[in-house]
Amino acid sequence: MPHRGKIIFSWALVALWAAVIFFMSAHTGSDFDGEGPLAAVKRWLVGLVAPVFGPETDVVNVAAHFTEYLVLGALLFVALRCTWPESSSSRLVLAAIALASAYAVTDEFHQSFVPGRLCDPADWLTDTxxxxLGAVIVLALSKRGGAAEHRSA
Structure with a gap:
């Protein structure tokens, strides 16, 4: 794929994932009770954490926030690296974290308008x-891949 195409595709993935986060933030956990694929995911997560933390725990909410933003951080790092391949990895990681954290602020603000949701600084911290972790994982994997390429050359 030409460089311009990679840049567009990587940012399209970021935008798509940000839309998924927005969609999830527009709903409460009880919106995913009943039937359907999201309800099945919720039941599976509750089944995983309930035996360890108890059935009334909010670990599912924390895990959802953390996972949503882990993916966003990873996607942002990839998009930034495609856009500015000559930039240092540490700057790209910091930029990905800053952008994701800023989006998390807007996400929490959005939730303050959703009945049954609230703006929670602890959620922002979990998101950040x-x-x-998402940005650092992609950085580590890319460095590991680069080292493997050097050894095989």
Whole structure:
């Protein structure tokens, strides 16, 4: 794929994932009770955490926030690296974290208008930590891949 195509595709994935986060933020957990694929995912997550943390725990919410932003941080790092391949990896990681964290602020603000949801600084912190891990994982995998390419050359 030409360089311009990679840039467009990587940012399209970021935008698509941001839309998924927006969609999820527009709903409460009870919106995913009943039937359907999202309800099945919720039941599966509750089944995983309930035996460890108890059935009334909010770990599912924390896990959802963390995972959503882990993916966003990873996608942002890839998009930034495609856009500015000559930039240092540490700057790209910091930029991905900053962008994801800023989006998390807008996400929490959005949730303050959704009945049954609220603006929670702890959720913002969870989102930022998830984005940090996502960006760092992609960085580590890319460095590992680069080292493997050097050894095989």
């Amino acid at each position: 930590l998830g984005a940090t």
